[in-house]
Every structure is written in structure tokens, then in C-alpha cells.
Amino acid sequence: MTIKKRISYIFKVTYSLLTSQYALMLEYRAEIALWAISGLLPLIMLSLWLEVEPDKSQLLENTNLYRYFISAFLVRQFTAVWVMVSFEQDHIEGKLSTLLLQPITPFWRYISSHMAEQISRLPFVFVILSIIFIFVPNSLWWPGYQDLLLGFIAIFFAFLVRFLLHWICAMLCFWNERASSIERLLLIPYLFLSGLVAPLDKYPDLVKDIALATPFPYILSFPSMILSRSEVDILNGFLFQLGWIVVLSLLSLFAWKMGVRKYSAMGA
Amino acid sequence: MSIVLFVGIVEVMTLISVRNLTKSYRIAKKSPGLVGTIKHLVARKTIVIEAVKSLDFQIEQGEIVGFIGPNGAGKTTTLKMLCGLIHPTGGDVLVGGFEPRLRDTEFLHKIALIMGQKQQLIWDLPPIDTLKVNAAVYGLSNSEANRRIKELGDMLQLEEELTRPVRKLSLGERMKAELLASLLHRPSILFLDEPTLGLDLNAQIRVREFLINYNKIYGATILLSSHYMSDITSLCSRVLVIDKGTIYYDGSLEDLTRRLSPYRGVKIKFSKPYLKNEFTGFGQVIEYSEYFAQILIKRSELTSKLYQLLKSFSVIDLEVSDPPIEELIGEFYQEIKTS
Numbered sequence: 120m121t122i123k124k125r126i127s128y129i130f131k132v133t134y135s136l137l138t139s140q141y142a143l144m145l146e147y148r149a150e151i152a153l154w155a156i157s158g159l160l161p162l163i164m165l166s167l168w169l170e171v172e173p174d175k176s177q178l179l180e181n182t183n184l185y186r187y188f189i190s191a192f193l194v195r196q197f198t199a200v201w202v203m204v205s206f207e208q209d210h211i212e213g214k215l216s217t218l219l220l221q222p223i224t225p226f227w228r229y230i231s232s233h234m235a236e237q238i239s240r241l242p243f244v245f246v247i248l249s250i251i252f253i254f255v256p257n258s259l260w261w262p263g264y265q266d267l268l269l270g271f272i273a274i275f276f277a278f279l280v281r282f283l284l285h286w287i288c289a290m291l292c293f294w295n296e297r298a299s300s301i302e303r304l305l306l307i308p309y310l311f312l313s314g315l316v317a318p319l320d321k322y323p324d325l326v327k328d329i330a331l332a333t334p335f336p337y338i339l340s341f342p343s344m345i346l347s348r349s350e351v352d353i354l355n356g357f358l359f360q361l362g363w364i365v366v367l368s369l370l371s372l373f374a375w376k377m378g379v380r381k382y383s384a385m386g387a
Numbered sequence: 388m389s390i391v392l393f394v395g396i397v398e399v400m401t402l403i404s405v406r407n408l409t410k411s412y413r414i415a416k417k418s419p420g421l422v423g424t425i426k427h428l429v430a431r432k433t434i435v436i437e438a439v440k441s442l443d444f445q446i447e448q449g450e451i452v453g454f455i456g457p458n459g460a461g462k463t464t465t466l467k468m469l470c471g472l473i474h475p476t477g478g479d480v481l482v483g484g485f486e487p488r489l490r491d492t493e494f495l496h497k498i499a500l501i502m503g504q505k506q507q508l509i510w511d512l513p514p515i516d517t518l519k520v521n522a523a524v525y526g527l528s529n530s531e532a533n534r535r536i537k538e539l540g541d542m543l544q545l546e547e548e549l550t551r552p553v554r555k556l557s558l559g560e561r562m563k564a565e566l567l568a569s570l571l572h573r574p575s576i577l578f579l580d581e582p583t584l585g586l587d588l589n590a591q592i593r594v595r596e597f598l599i600n601y602n603k604i605y606g607a608t609i610l611l612s613s614h615y616m617s618d619i620t621s622l623c624s625r626v627l628v629i630d631k632g633t634i635y636y637d638g639s640l641e642d643l644t645r646r647l648s649p650y651r652g653v654k655i656k657f658s659k660p661y662l663k664n665e666f667t668g669f670g671q672v673i674e675y676s677e678y679f680a681q682i683l684i685k686r687s688e689l690t691s692k693l694y695q696l697l698k699s700f701s702v703i704d705l706e707v708s709d710p711p712i713e714e715l716i717g718e719f720y721q722e723i724k725t726s
Contacts, residue, residue, distance in 0.1 A: 128526055135523035139509065139516045146511040216472050217507040221524050222495045380474055383412070 132223060133231065140235030151236065154199065155243035161191035162251070164316055185258040186347035187318050189251060190270070194342045195315075196244045197237050198278045202229050206289035207299045219379070226375070230282060237278075262346050269353060273342035276360040281338045283367035290371070293378030308333065314340030318349070334363045402576060402608045403446035403469065408478035410439040410464050410632075438464040440632040441478070446610060451602055453623030453640070454612040457720045461632040462612045466578045469610065470500045483576055496525065499574040503584030506561065507568055508553045514564040515549045518571060525572035532571070539567045543597055559590030566597065577601075579611040583618055595621050616712045628716075630723045640712075647715040650683040655696065656704040669696060 120128070144151060165188035206229065209215045218225040252259045262270060288305065291298035310316055312335040319327050319340050330336050337360045344351040416434050417427040426432075439461045446452050454462050467473045468480060471487030471494065480487055485494035508517045515536075522532030540549060543563040548556055556564065562582070570577075579598075583591040595618060601607055613619060619626060619640065626643060628636035636643055650670070660677035669692050674681035684692045689707070696702065709715075 131523045135520045139512065139520050142516060143509055143512055213502075213505050214507070216467075216500070216502075217505065219472060219490070220470060220495060220498070220500055221521075222492045223524050383473060 132227070136228060136231035137235050137238075140232045141238055143232075144236050144239040148239065151239050152243050155196060155240050155247060158192065158195045158199070159247075161188040161195060161315060164188055164191075168317065182257070183347065183349060184318075185255070186260055187343055187349060189248070189258060190343040190346035191315060191339055193244065193248070193346065194274055194277060194339050196240055197274050198281050198338060199236070199240075200233060200278070200281050200285045202233065202282060202285045203289045203299045203302045205229065205232070206286075207292050207297065210292045211296055215382075219382070224375070226286065226371075229286070233278070233282060260348070262348055266345055266348055270342055270346035273345050273356065273360065276357070276364065277338045277342050280334050280360060280363045280367065283364065283371050284334060284338075287367060287371045287374050290374035290378045293381045308335055309338070312336065313338050314343065318344075320349075331359075334367070337363055400448040401445045402448045402450075402483055403444075403610070404479075404481045405442050405444050405465075405469070406479045408439055408442040408465070408468065408480055409437070409476045410461075410468060410473070411435050411437045411476045438632055439468070439475075442629075442632070442634055444627060444634060444637055446608060448608055449602065449606045450625060451598075451609040451611065451623050453619035453626040454610055454629065455614075455616075455619060455626055455716065456629040460630045462629055463580055464632075465629070466500065466580055466610065466612060470498055470578050471495075472500070496572055497574055498576045498578065499569040499572075500578045500580070501566060501569045501582055503562065503581040503586075506553075506565055508561065508564055510553050513550045513552055514545075514556075514568065517553075517568050518549070521568055521571050527572070535571055535573065536567070539570060542600055543567055544593070559586050559593070562586060562590065562594060563597075566594070570601065573605060575605065575607050577607055577609045577611075579609060579613075581613055582611070583613065583615055591615065591617065598622055616716060620712060628719065628723075630720060635723050636719075643719075644709060644712065644715060645686060647719055648710050649686055651686055651689055652681060652708045652710065653684055653689075653693070653696070654681050654704075654706040654708070655679070655700070655702055658701045658703045661700060665700075 165184060168184050168188075206215075209218070209225075215225065218228060285302070285305070288301045289298060291301065312330040312333050314330075314336055319330055319336055322330065337356065341351065341356040341360065343349075345353060345356075413433045413435050415427070416432045417423055442461075442465060454465070456462050464473070468475050469482055469487055471482075471490045474488045483494060483497045485491050485497075487494065487498075508514050518536055519532070522529075522535075527535070536549070540546065543566060545560070545563050545567060548560045548564065549567075553561060553564070566582075577598075582598075583594050586594065598609065598611075599622065602609055609622070611618060611622060624639060626636065626638070626640050627634055628643070652673075653670075657678050657680075661680075663672060663675045663680075666672050666675075666680055666682060670682040670684040670688075672680055672682050693705070693707075697705070
């Protein structure tokens with residue numbers, strides 16, 4: 120296949136996967152609205168932090184908190200990943216067999232399903248943000264075109280890091296059918312090291328250093344800080360995101376290769 | 388590369404070649420009760436199950452072969468190895484010139500695995516959406532995809548069903564749409580695992596007719612596993628009987644029937660009454676009344692005995708039949724089990 124034909128093939132497959140998955144997600148629009156609402160945890164954390172620092176002299180600090188947690192809310196909406204659950208279900212029900220016999224790796228189907236879900240979330244996220252800005256007009260800010268663009272690139276990379284991390288864990292289904300329980304285990308470091316419960320600046324230095332050595336801050340804190348215009352080393356952050364994407368991609372390829380060899384086509 | 392044999396002037400192409408194929412699994416064994424549960428937790432015992440033991444067979448291009456055997460015989464495991472879903476423990480497999488376990492892209496374009504009750508169609512969308520995705524995945528142009536959808540849709544008698552959500556289709560319609568989705572890339576080798584499972588009689592017949600046509604039109608090679616003997620009798624000229632991971636018979640269905648039942652049943656109605664002992668010498672009388680008799684006659688003597696019967700008695704109706712194939716195969720499984 121020539122390079123031109125290859126590019127055309129990739130474009131056509133990507134387009135058809137995204138459009139069919141988008142059509143499917145629209146069938147589940149009520150469920151997606153509920154998922155979007157369930158991502159309000161950063162806003163709950165915001166109200167808790169405001170209670171801790173009610174001092175009006177800390178207005179600037181409070182404004183930063185508003186921006187940070189609203190950005191975190193936005194980042195979470197577009198980095199939601201459930202691949203472990205769906206992969207486990209397909210594995211147990213035997214649907215994975217059909218996918219394995221097609222000339223594209225199932226990875227692309229799962230990632231396109233996530234991306235289609237993100238697109239279908241857009242209107243709900245817009246409505247929720249509008250409500251927040253109507254009721255708390257002080258929290259409204261404009262990050263500027265440059266930070267907005269960098270923020271969205273960082274969100275996309277954050278999604279890739281999180282997706283790859285969950286995909287590697289999903290591969291454990293090849294050895295243990297109930298690998299989705301690991302998702303609950305991943306939730307703990309995600310909650311405490313990603314900057315979801317508090318901005319990483321509020322952490323003791325040692326904990327902050329430990330957190331920065333893991334992929335979790337690059338899943339939430341880094342893009343949130345760009346969007347909220349907090350002080351952040353953008354180049355360093357992007358390098359770490361790309362580094363994690365490379366490492367996790369290599370690990371996922373290895374896990375996939377080993378897993379497929381172990382596959383018993385259960386239920387199929 | 389595929390194995391090509393030249394027999395006289397006829398070129399016979401071996402499309403599926405299986406030599407010494409084996410597959411074994413290690414599974415955990417647990418004793419009942421609390422003690423068994425704790426032992427299972429602390430020191431897990433495992434046993435090795437040999438699902439497939441040293442299989443050898445070849446299938447030629449365009450053949451439709453039935454793969455039959457009782458539950459747990461190793462049929463599905465073999466099919467999974469042939470399409471590359473699971474890796475064999477030992478032996479060699481070549482399908483269309485490819486080693487299935489490597490799942491080469493060209494190999495995946497050549498094959499299809501169709502499993503009854505397992506679906507690839509997206510449940511909440513119409514089948515046409517899955518078909519469009521499959522067309523893109525298999526690199527078909529829009530015009531080619533539409534042409535094939537129309538062609539296969541006509542063969543399967545699917546029209547507006549393609550635009551209704553899959554969840555709203557009947558089981559038969561769904562199975563036909565599944566077939567369309569699996570065959571859109573026009574595979575030349577089909578592995579079918581219980582394709583008519585759960586379908587009503589009419590739907591079963593339509594699926595069988597479609598498979599016969601697909602085989603004729605595209606020269607596809609089909610390996611079919613089914614517990615419905617009607618699938619086997621109406622589609623397959625050759626059967627492989629497998630049990631406990633071993634092939635016990637490889638040949639035509641007719642020969643198998645002949646081997647399993649050396650007799651044929653003859654039902655005769657008479658215009659006047661006869662005594663039972665008048666049939667001595669014709670065969671074993673298994674049912675008798677004054678105006679009716681059912682006799683088991685050796686296949687080799689059937690013609691001569693029928694001639695004598697017609698000559699000696701006043702016959703108004705005569706019917707020659709084989710014992711039901713399900714019964715014969717069931718007896719064969721039993722024979723294998725006790726052997």
C-alpha cells in the first residue's frame with residue numbers, strides 16, 4: 120500500500136469509527152448527561168477549599184482556586200476513561216473474538232468510542248459551565264487564545280496518558296477475567312496525586328515531588344493549570360506528557376502482544 | 388504457500404492443512420466445601436486438559452465440510468485455532484497459505500468466523516452502520532461497499548431491515564444481517580460455529596440456502612460446526628467426527644451412514660392379509676399387522692429383496708428409509724465413548 124493510500128485508509132477508518140460511535144453515543148445521550156453531571160467533584164472540592172479560606176483578603180487566591188477547579192472540571196470531562204470495563208465485558212462475552220479477526224487492532228475501536236463520547240458531551244459541559252458562570256460571575260475568565268489552544272492540546276495528551284494507563288491495565292483481562300477491579304485501585308492515586316482534591320501547590324514538597332514522578336499530575340493538574348493561567352512550566356509539562364505517552368505506548372504494545380498469546384477466546 | 392497437488396489434469400488445492408494439532412489448557416481444580424475453598428486459596432491445584440489431541444486433516448478449496456461431535460469434543464477450540472484466535476500448543480496449521488496465529492492482514496481479509504448468537508452488529512444502531520464501518524476497515528470503496536451490500540442483501544432477502552436498529556430485528560433477521568456483516572469483505576474461507584442456533588425452521592433453511600449459494604458463486608471453502616444434523620446433511624458432502632479432541636471419522640456422510648447402519652427400513656402396505664412367517668428370509672421384521680410390515684433389509688440385498696417382495700405379495704405402497712441421522716450419530720458418539 121502506498122503512503123497516499125495508507126493515509127486515505129487511516130482517514131476513512133477514523134472517520135467511519137468516529138461517526139458510528141458518535142451516532143451510538145447520541146442514542147445514550149441521557150446517560151452521557153448524567154456522566155457529565157457526575158463529574159462535578161472538582162466543583163465540590165472548590166466549595167470545600169473556599170470554606171477553609173473564607174478570608175476576603177485572599178480574594179486573589181480564591182479567584183485562582185475558582186479558575187483551577189473549574190478548569191479541572193473541564194479537563195475531567197474530556198479525560199473520562201472506561202476502557203477497562205468495556206474491554207472486560209467484551210472479553211467475557213466473547214465479542215473481542217470478532218474484533219480480533221478484523222484487520223485493525225481493537226485499540227482503535229475503543230479509543231474512537233471514547234473520543235466520540237467526548238464530542239457528545241460538549242453540549243452538556245457547555246450548559247453546566249454556563250450555569251456556573253451565571254451564578255458565580257466572578258469566576259468567569261478568558262485564558263487567551265494561546266493558553267486555550269495549549270490547554271486543549273494538553274487535555275488531549277492527558278486523555279491519551281490516562282487511556283493508555285487504563286488500556287495496559289485492561290490487558291490484564293487476558294490473565295484474570297475481572298481486571299476492572301484495578302480501576303478502583305487506580306482511582307486512589309488519581310484522586311490524590313492528580314491535583315483533583317487540591318492544587319499540587321498546596322501539597323508538602325515531598326508529596327508534590329512524588330506526585331510529579333507519576334503520570335497522574337499530567338492527566339489533570341497540568342492542563343488545568345494552563346487553562347486557569349496558573350504559574351506552570353509549559354514546555355516541561357508537555358515533555359513529561361509526551362514522555363509518558365511514549366513509555367505507556369511501548370508498555371501497552373508489549374502487554375497486548377503477550378496478552379493475545381494468552382487469549383483463550385472465552386465465551387466465543 | 389498453499390499446498391497444490393496435481394491429480395491427472397485436475398488441480399486440487401489444499402486450502403486448510405492441519406498436522407498433529409494439539410491444544411491443552413491448565414485449569415484450576417477446586418474441592419467442595421469450606422476446606423476445599425481455603426485449600427484452593429492457599430495451594431491451588433491445577434490440571435491439564437487436552438482439548439485437542441493430534442488432529443490431522445486437509446480441506447480442499449470449495450469444499451463444505453461438517454465438523455460434528457458432542458459438546459466438549461474440541462470442535463470450537465479447533466475452529467478458534469484455525470482462524471487464529473488461540474495459539475496451538477503444538478502441531479502445524481496452514482489456512483490459505485498462512486499461519487493463523489500470526490493473524491496476518493492478508494489472512495484476515497481471507498477468512499470469516501461466524502458464531503451463532505454472538506454478534507458484531509452494534510446493538511443500538513441499524514446494521515447499515517456496522518456495515519459501513521466494516522467496509523472502511525476492509526478498505527472497500529463506497530461504491531464497492533454499496534454494490535456488495537446490495538448483492539448480499541438480495542441473496543439474504545434483507546432490505547429495510549438494514550436501516551432498523553439491530554435491537555428491533557428478529558433473531559432470524561439479525562443472523563442474516565450478521566452474515567452480511569461477516570461476508571462483506573468476501574472471505575474465501577468461512578468458519579461457521581452453530582450458525583443456525585436458535586433459529587426457526589424457515590430461518591434455518593434460508594441461512595442454509597444462502598451458504599450453498601455463497602459457496603457456488605464465490606467458490607468459498609466452508610468448515611461448519613453444528614449440532615443440527617439438518618445443517619450437515621443439507622450442506623456438507625464430507626464430515627469430520629471429533630470427540631475428546633480426536634478425529635474418529637473423516638469421509639462422506641453417506642459412507643458414515645452406511646457404516647453405522649448396514650440395514651435400510653422398508654415399510655410395506657398390502658391389499659390383502661399375510662402371515663408374519665411369510666416374510667421369513669427377507670430380513671428382520673420389526674413391525675407387523677395383517678396389512679402392514681416393516682422389515683430391516685441388508686443394504687447389499689435391498690434390490691433383490693425388494694424385487695422378490697413385489698413379486699410375491701400384493702403391495703399397494705412401499706417406502707424405503709434410513710434410520711434418522713441424529714439417531715445414528717448419537718449411537719456413534721456412544722460407541723466412541725465406550726471404545
